[in-house]
Amino acid sequence: MQNEAQAPEIRPEIAEVHALTSSKMSGLVGNEQGNSVNTEGVTCCSPGTSTEHEVRVVSGQPSITTRGRGRDLHGALDAASSAAMRAALPREAVLTLAEMVQLTRRLHDLDEPVGRLRIGIVHTYTSETLDPYLQFEARLQGLDADLYHAPYGVTLQEAENGSGLRKRQPDLTLLLLRWEDLHPSMASPLGSLSGHDRTGLAADLTNAALRLTQAFRNSVAGHIVLTLLPPMTGPGLGLYDPSAPNSEAAWRGNVKAALSNRLAAEIASATFLDLDEMVAEMGRRHCFDARWWYTARFPFTPEAARELARRVIAVGTVLKRPRAKVIALDADNTLWGGGVGEEGVTGIALGPDYPGNVYVAFQRRLLDYQQRGFLLAMCSKNNLADVLEVLQQHPHQILRKEHFAAMRVNWESKSANLRSLAEELNLGIDSFIFVDDSDHECLAIRQSLPEVEIIQVPSRPLEIPGCLDRVARLEILNLTAEDRRRTEMYGQERKRHQLAEAATDVAGYLRSLGMRMRIALDDRRQVPRVAQLTQKTNQFNLTTRRYTEAEIRGFVDAPDWLVAHFSLTDVFGDSGVVGVILTRQTAPSEAEIDTLLMSCRVIGRRAESAFFETVLTVLRDRGVRTVTAYFVPTAKNQLAAQFLPDHGFLRHDNGRYTRDLNLPAPEASRDLPIDVTLEGLELKKKDVREPA
Amino acid sequence: MSVNLHERVREVVATTFGVNPRVVTESTRQEDLKNWDSLGHVNLMVAIEGAFDVVLEPEDLSMLTSVPAIVTYLEAQEPPL
Numbered sequence: 134m135q136n137e138a139q140a141p142e143i144r145p146e147i148a149e150v151h152a153l154t155s156s157k158m159s160g161l162v163g164n165e166q167g168n169s170v171n172t173e174g175v176t177c178c179s180p181g182t183s184t185e186h187e188v189r190v191v192s193g194q195p196s197i198t199t200r201g202r203g204r205d206l207h208g209a210l211d212a213a214s215s216a217a218m219r220a221a222l223p224r225e226a227v228l229t230l231a232e233m234v235q236l237t238r239r240l241h242d243l244d245e246p247v248g249r250l251r252i253g254i255v256h257t258y259t260s261e262t263l264d265p266y267l268q269f270e271a272r273l274q275g276l277d278a279d280l281y282h283a284p285y286g287v288t289l290q291e292a293e294n295g296s297g298l299r300k301r302q303p304d305l306t307l308l309l310l311r312w313e314d315l316h317p318s319m320a321s322p323l324g325s326l327s328g329h330d331r332t333g334l335a336a337d338l339t340n341a342a343l344r345l346t347q348a349f350r351n352s353v354a355g356h357i358v359l360t361l362l363p364p365m366t367g368p369g370l371g372l373y374d375p376s377a378p379n380s381e382a383a384w385r386g387n388v389k390a391a392l393s394n395r396l397a398a399e400i401a402s403a404t405f406l407d408l409d410e411m412v413a414e415m416g417r418r419h420c421f422d423a424r425w426w427y428t429a430r431f432p433f434t435p436e437a438a439r440e441l442a443r444r445v446i447a448v449g450t451v452l453k454r455p456r457a458k459v460i461a462l463d464a465d466n467t468l469w470g471g472g473v474g475e476e477g478v479t480g481i482a483l484g485p486d487y488p489g490n491v492y493v494a495f496q497r498r499l500l501d502y503q504q505r506g507f508l509l510a511m512c513s514k515n516n517l518a519d520v521l522e523v524l525q526q527h528p529h530q531i532l533r534k535e536h537f538a539a540m541r542v543n544w545e546s547k548s549a550n551l552r553s554l555a556e557e558l559n560l561g562i563d564s565f566i567f568v569d570d571s572d573h574e575c576l577a578i579r580q581s582l583p584e585v586e587i588i589q590v591p592s593r594p595l596e597i598p599g600c601l602d603r604v605a606r607l608e609i610l611n612l613t614a615e616d617r618r619r620t621e622m623y624g625q626e627r628k629r630h631q632l633a634e635a636a637t638d639v640a641g642y643l644r645s646l647g648m649r650m651r652i653a654l655d656d657r658r659q660v661p662r663v664a665q666l667t668q669k670t671n672q673f674n675l676t677t678r679r680y681t682e683a684e685i686r687g688f689v690d691a692p693d694w695l696v697a698h699f700s701l702t703d704v705f706g707d708s709g710v711v712g713v714i715l716t717r718q719t720a721p722s723e724a725e726i727d728t729l730l731m732s733c734r735v736i737g738r739r740a741e742s743a744f745f746e747t748v749l750t751v752l753r754d755r756g757v758r759t760v761t762a763y764f765v766p767t768a769k770n771q772l773a774a775q776f777l778p779d780h781g782f783l784r785h786d787n788g789r790y791t792r793d794l795n796l797p798a799p800e801a802s803r804d805l806p807i808d809v810t811l812e813g814l815e816l817k818k819k820d821v822r823e824p825a
Numbered sequence: 826m827s828v829n830l831h832e833r834v835r836e837v838v839a840t841t842f843g844v845n846p847r848v849v850t851e852s853t854r855q856e857d858l859k860n861w862d863s864l865g866h867v868n869l870m871v872a873i874e875g876a877f878d879v880v881l882e883p884e885d886l887s888m889l890t891s892v893p894a895i896v897t898y899l900e901a902q903e904p905p906l
Contacts, residue, residue: 229875230868231840261864265841428883429867435875 215240216579219273220589230265230435237269246277250449253303253353255283255291257314258362259431266435266442274450274605288314292348304355305449308346311362312385315341322369323381331379335388342392343399350400350683356452356610357403358445359396361389362432363412365421385409397611401660401683404448404610411440443603450605456669457586457606458564459538460502461551464513464520466570467590468496468532473519484529487594494598496531502601505609506616508538508558508623512550512567517542538623547574548581558623559733561671561769566604613662615709625705626734643738643806646703650740652747654813655689655696662710663698666730671769673741674730675762675776680715693718694727695751699744701735701807711735714748719761724752726762729776736772743807745780746798751814753794762790833876834895841865841872854891866890877902 212218218240228236250271254260261282271278281301283291288310291298298306313319315338318326326334346359368374368381375382393405412420415437425431433441465472469492470482482489503509509532513520520542524534534540539557541550547569555562563584569575570590578585591600601607609616629646636642653659664682671677680688688694695716701708712731718724731741749760762777765788781799782790831851838853839846842860855861861869870881870889877899881889889895 230872231837231876234840234843234872259864259867262867265868424881424883424886425867425871428886429864431864431867435871 209236210239212239212243215243215272215275216583216587218243220575220587227436228439233269233439234265237265237272240269240272244275246272247275248277248453249279250276250305250446250453251279251281251301251303251355252305252307252445252449253281253283253298253301253355254307254309255288255298255349256307256309257286257288257311258309259285259425259429260309262425262429262431263433263438263442266439267446270439270442270446271449274446274454276446276449276453278446278449288345289348292345292352294352296352298349299352302354304452305445306349306353306355306357307445308349308357308359309362310342310345310360312338312364315345315361323384324369324377324379326379328379331384335384335391338388339392339395343395346396346400346403350403354681354683355402356448357400358406358448359392359403360406360408363409363417363420365417365426365432367417401686402681406444406448408441411437411444415440443605447605447608448610451608451610454606455561455563455584457507457566457604458560459508459510459554459558459566460499460601460607461510461512461554461565461567462499463569463571463574463590464511464515464523464542467568468492469523469527469530470594472515473523474515478519478522478527481523481527483523483527489529491594491597493529493531495600498598498601499532500536502607503536503620504617505607506612506619507566507607508620509536510554510558511537511540511542512547512554512569513540513542514544514547515542535624536620538620546577546581548578551578551582551585559672559736566601566606568601611661611665613665613709615662615711618709622706622708622734628705629703640804640806646705646738646806648701648703648738648740648807650699650701650743650747650807650809652697652699652744652809652811654751654811656698656813657686657689659698659710660685660689663696663713666698666710666713666732667728670730670732671767672733672772673736673776674728674767674770675726675773676728676765677767677770678728680728688715695724695748697744697748697751699740701738701740703738708732708735712740712744714745716748716752716760718752718755718757721756722758724757724760726760729762729773733772738807739805740807741776742780742802743805743809746802746805747809747811749792749794751811758794760792760794762792763788764790830899831892831896834873834892834899837872837876838869838892838895841869849892851892851896873899 208221209218212221218236222236252267254263264280267280268278281297281303283296283298288308290296293299316334318334319338323331342359342361346357349357364385370377370379370381374380389405389407389409393407396403396405419434420437421432422434425433462468465474465481468483470488471480473481483492484490485493499509511520520540521534523530524532539554541554543550547567551565551567552562555565561584562582565582565584566586566588567575567578568588568590569578570592572589575587575589578587586604586606588600588604591597615622632645633639633642636645660682664680664685667678667680667685685696688696695714695718697714697716698710699712700710711734713728714726715728716724717727729741729745731744752760762782764774764777766774777790778784779799779801780792781796781802782792784790835849835851835853836846838858838861839849842858842865844858844860849858855866866886870886873879873889873895874881879899879902885898889898
């Protein structure tokens with residue numbers, strides 16, 4: 134490959150290629166005259182340039198295919214939708230740059246993007262060259278990338294007032310830095326430093342990276358992604374490095390761990406994206422290309438550029454697309470090879486030998502996704518008894534019944550079963566990822582439930598264990614205690630359902646649950662979970678306002694805001710934090726409910742009433758007499774439409790409701806079968822200033 | 826052979842810079858296309874390598890700044906394209 138090409142000597146005139154580096158984007162998309170659409174250094178893919186796309190190269194015209202690679206992309210180019218194109222693209226296809234640009238255009242023409250992703254890039258090496266890769270990967274996720282590159286080599290200045298970055302307020306600020314930028318000592322051999330100096334350098338580097346990230350945190354609202362360019366050569370001590378007390382690899386690993394831990398703990402909505410992970414996956418020789426590095430200060434091969442783009446866009450996808458929550462799995466030829474109906478429990482491929490071992494590996498991998506907080510569900514056309522026999526008795530089956538939050542094993546259509554799973558789990562259908570080997574089933578779901586993301590299980594068994602590894606929506610940016618225990622909580626919920634079905638009256642059933650509610654006020658430790666709930670909760674949500682961790686932390690600190698959350702324990706277990714109220718005191722005797730939301734898994738237990746009435750009591754004790762609230766209808770929150778009228782609120786114009794706290798509590802809030810404790814009353818002495 | 830090569834090079838140039846293929850002629854040079862700046866040049870070279878399966882050396886990069894120069898370079902490759 135080209136990586137083997139050496140750059141023996143750099144002639145001055147070639148080095149000038151880099152000297153011309155400007156703050157402008159490389160502008161891969163322009164208008165017909167060949168002029169980039171260039172406004173203040175930003176070129177973006179403008180949807181208005183349709184005339185150009187009509188003459189674009191499509192199949193039938195000579196296509197830009199690679200000599201000798203023996204494949205073409207007509208299948209992908211002929212696709213009728215971006216979802217169909219994703220399915221038609223060869224899984225591990227190495228695309229040439231021209232092919233990628235062609236496919237980006239085609240995706241651009243096929244359907245409207247579902248969202249726009251503004252990315253601001255602060256860089257100390259050439260980054261403009263990444264644009265076609267970022268555009269392509271964004272389009273594959275249905276997003277239109279709007280890219281801005283800070284002037285070359287400028288870092289801290291971009292966090293200051295009046296900078297291009299501040300003006301644009303990107304959704305995602307990408308910091309492409311080098312170790313050398315954080316500390317000048319990184320330019321010399323690490324082996325030359327004493328142990329003491331290396332420890333000091335590690336601390337200095339971490340602090341410098343945190344200071345820089347904090348400066349951007351203070352000036353831009355979106356998510357921040359910090360990266361460090363991995364070293365392009367092996368450790369200074371070569372083969373001996375791991376044995377050396379001053380091992381460079383071990384030292385770098387420690388610095389990264391300290392840096393990413395502190396970043397997560399100290400700076401809201403900031404992520405350390407470890408590019409060493411990309412190097413580990415691709416290999417150093419396939420990641421870096423000396424020719425572009427020494428002539429244009431661009432380090433990456435095209436394959437690495439695309440891989441970096443894919444990882445960055447995965448972060449953007451998690452930020453901008455609906456959250457995935459459920460992996461709905463087919464059984465035959467997905468969890469095991471062959472059909473259990475025809476071949477029987479002993480006949481399916483599942484076990485230590487090929488191909489059974491790839492299915493074992495895939496099931497093992499699915500447990501990793503469960504640890505990330507995704508629910509596993511089964512959606513299979515089979516006899517339930519056959520499938521249960523595998524789950525309960527097959528010696529090599531890893532996923533047992535308790536690993537599935539819900540199962541539909543029957544002969545109904547899979548779209549009906551997905552809808553019914555969504556209903557049982559109380560989740561939107563757009564939170565489902567459907568995994569199935571059948572062309573027919575995948576096509577049927579694509580047509581009947583376009584909101585569902587479809588992953589077709591590869592026909593080549595070797596590719597099955599990794600078939601979800603590159604699904605952007607299965608990445609996570611944080612992990613709460615609730616995420617890790619989610620499946621268990623759904624199991625508890627099933628037991629509650631069974632008890633409820635056996636009970637003769639609702640009140641008796643609720644009392645038998647022995648519910649205890651713990652409400653906490655202004656609790657800093659739960660800021661990530663509270664922010665997560667505002668971002669994820671769609672159904673029981675009065676106003677559906679989404680907040681970042683930084684915003685929630687601001688509310689916790691603000692004297693006029695109250696941030697309340699609750700968790701609920703019953704005989705079956707602990708729900709974790711499942712409900713949030715945010716209120717703002719607008720005058721000494723008036724408060725407004727900014728947000729009231731509750732996770733659907735505690736619906737139907739009168740928890741919302743107990744929580745709400747307790748928080749109103751806190752407000753009344755602080756002198757509030759009138760509470761204002763709003764119901765802002767969305768496509769999904771009908772469940773909360775009756776909450777305010779049912780809880781003593783009077784309706785006014787424009788969706789505004791008020792309640793007089795001097796009046797007795799409404800009927801909905803009496804005789805609640807829940808024992809409530811309240812924490813954090815003293816945490817913040819409310820000091821409400823008179824309104825200006 | 827050479828006409829075909831010309832056409833393919835023009836197409837790669839047009840695709841890389843997002844311009845109408847008619848804008849790129851047999852004599853188009855770097856200064857004729859606004860997007861063909863120093864960084865655009867890196868991506869054009871990457872695109873040429875991918876499309877024609879060649880490996881360019883740093884010494885080549887600064888010379889391949891026009892359609893005729895790229896065509897001449899590719900014609901000189903063994904085996905001939």
